[in-house]
Amino acid sequence: MDKKIVVALGGNAILTDDASAEAQQEALRKTAKYLVQFVKNGDNLVISHGNGPQVGNLLLQMANGSTPKNPPMPLDTDVAMTQGSIGYWMQNAMDEVLAENDLDKDVATIVTQVEVSKDDPAFADPTKPIGPFYSKEDADAQKAEHPDFTFVEDAGRGYRRVVPSPKPISVKEYRVVNHMVNDGIIPISVGGGGVPVVKDGNRLVGREAVIDKDFASEKLAELVGADSLIILTAVDNIYVNFNKPDQKKLEHVTIAELKKYMDEGQFAKGSMLPKVQAAIEFVENSDHGQAVVTSLENVGNFLSNGSGTIITK
Numbered sequence: 146m147d148k149k150i151v152v153a154l155g156g157n158a159i160l161t162d163d164a165s166a167e168a169q170q171e172a173l174r175k176t177a178k179y180l181v182q183f184v185k186n187g188d189n190l191v192i193s194h195g196n197g198p199q200v201g202n203l204l205l206q207m208a209n210g211s212t213p214k215n216p217p218m219p220l221d222t223d224v225a226m227t228q229g230s231i232g233y234w235m236q237n238a239m240d241e242v243l244a245e246n247d248l249d250k251d252v253a254t255i256v257t258q259v260e261v262s263k264d265d266p267a268f269a270d271p272t273k274p275i276g277p278f279y280s281k282e283d284a285d286a287q288k289a290e291h292p293d294f295t296f297v298e299d300a301g302r303g304y305r306r307v308v309p310s311p312k313p314i315s316v317k318e319y320r321v322v323n324h325m326v327n328d329g330i331i332p333i334s335v336g337g338g339g340v341p342v343v344k345d346g347n348r349l350v351g352r353e354a355v356i357d358k359d360f361a362s363e364k365l366a367e368l369v370g371a372d373s374l375i376i377l378t379a380v381d382n383i384y385v386n387f388n389k390p391d392q393k394k395l396e397h398v399t400i401a402e403l404k405k406y407m408d409e410g411q412f413a414k415g416s417m418l419p420k421v422q423a424a425i426e427f428v429e430n431s432d433h434g435q436a437v438v439t440s441l442e443n444v445g446n447f448l449s450n451g452s453g454t455i456i457t458k
């Protein structure tokens with residue numbers, strides 16, 4: 146009750162297999178029905194979300210339709226555009242579900258800039274998958290057309306374009322987010338990991354990259370002094386020996402235990418590993434905070450009986 150919580154939404158909260166606006170809005174209406182349970186519980190929500198599929202699709206759309214007079218926009222601007230579109234869908238869905246539940250609350254999206262280092266080694270080593278999956282042949286054909294693009298095989302599901310993903314240092318608008326949440330408003334912030342910017346004197350200059358939304362959510366949770374960082378994904382729990390006959394669900398786990406499992410290589414790079422790293426960082430850097438990894442569908446159980454993976458000091 147009355148806790149400040151940052152909830153990071155995974156890909157399945159927005160996009161299933163249909164990338165139309167209508168289908169994503171429908172998915173977000175379902176998501177909002179789960180999120181409203183936190184509001185009913187008396188928690189003060191800050192919502193964040195990913196944008197990997199959407200920002201990659203936007204780049205493709207712009208590449209296909211661009212002319213010299215109507216040029217494609219750079220990736221930092223594309224991240225801001227997806228913050229706007231997904232934020233609009235999300236706040237619209239939340240408004241509807243809050244009204245259905247007779248909850249008088251405002252929801253608003255903040256275009257959020259996230260500071261990164263210009264020297265982050267990630268700029269020279271693209272790792273963040275965006276956009277659609279390709280067959281090997283299609284990825285090779287794209288590479289021939291755009292030699293500067295990098296494609297990698299993504300967890301046995303096909304090939305995807307990858308872009309740099311620098312680590313967040315700070316969230317420019319965190320005080321705005323904090324004012325809003327302290328005033329009872331539900332902010333949607335660091336969407337798509339936030340717009341990557343580097344400091345140049347008084348200017349913040351956009352950089353072409355996509356920040357991991359779990360890391361950006363962690364940084365925001367730290368900066369607003371959240372009680373919990375809740376990472377919602379497609380599984381109810383983190384597992385050790387995931388998808389093996391002897392897989393074991395983690396329920397209450399300390400950061401020391403989680404680090405040991407991480408060192409054993411239990412968490413897949415690019416999927417569960419960043420969530421585990423973000424959870425550890427939040428718990429380590431906050432006085433009293435806990436991190437939770439669970440699914441949207443399990444939010445009710447988490448609130449009633451604490452089911453999910455709960456990470457504490």
Ligand SMILES: Nc1ncnc2c1ncn2[C@@H]1O[C@H](COP(=O)(O)OP(=O)(O)O)[C@@H](O)[C@H]1O
Nearest residue numbers: 155156378379380383384387411412413416417
């Ligand atoms: N050890 C693990 N425990 C639980 N899930 C894991 C583990 N390793 C990999 N995963 C996979 O990671 C997925 C979450 O990552 P991903 O789909 O990239 O996240 P997001 O929800 O942010 O889009 C889970 O749905 C699961 O399939």
Ligand SMILES: NC(=O)OP(=O)(O)O
Nearest residue numbers: 195196197337357358
């Ligand atoms: N920016 C980001 O982390 O997006 P996804 O979660 O969709 O990959």
